Amino acid sequence: VLGSIAVGGGTLFLYGGLEGVKQTMFEAGASIFAAAVLTSAILWMTRNGGRVDEKIRGQLESSMSKREKEGLLLLAFISVFREGVETVLMLSATAFRSPFSTAVGGTAGIVTGILAGLAFNRESRSLTNTQFFKVVSLLLLFFASGILSYGVHEAVEVGQHYGIENEFLYSEAYDLTPGENSIMHPENGVFGAVFSAFLGAMYLSPENITAISYIIYWLIIGTW
Helix, strand or coil, X not given: CHHHHHHHHHHHHHHHCCCHHHHHHHHHHHXXXXXXXXXXXXXXHHXXXXXXXXXXXXXXXXXXXXXXXXXXXXXXXXXXXXXXXXXXXXXXXXXXXXXXXXHHXXXXXXXXXXXXXXXXXXXXXCCCHHHHHHHHHHHHHHHHHHXXXXXXXXXXXXXXXXXXXXXXXXXXXXXXXXXXXXXXXXXXXXXXXXHHHHXXXXXXXXXXXXXXXXXXXXXXXXXX
């Protein structure tokens, strides 16, 4: 946990020291990287969702049989640290846009996750690990694709700053921006903030290249 917090602090320190196009470049890179890491986690869960318990038990038994205390330590650390770093990356992708909402929502999400885990472990045996991972993977796919679209959107701004222009790719695919008082507004509306977090730049007015990237992601990763 401390290691994950250190990664988060380092990210915050680096991000807080950037301005202008460097800040936009960092947001683009961090978002695309977060989408890649999250997608790899989704693919891993898809392949191993029903065998997670068996895999971890096998690693534990192997380490215990050889009396490898270091192996047990490393297994426990990596298991927690990997999840912590993924959480840092996911929260960073939204914290750039709305720090307060991310802090409140992230805390609520962690608490809800703990309660759901306890309930699942003690009460709900009807839902198998495989079913659980399928549902979670689908939700994460929406989030990962949204983060990717935000990263591509920021990359467009970087390209325009350096004089890279493409009339078709940089043109708006559509514009569904609501009024500032609408509940669907991405910053002032409750529902708008939720949709914006899940869909990223695809929510209101994406560029053609952003929409194309989003569709290609779903065609490849979603279909698989």
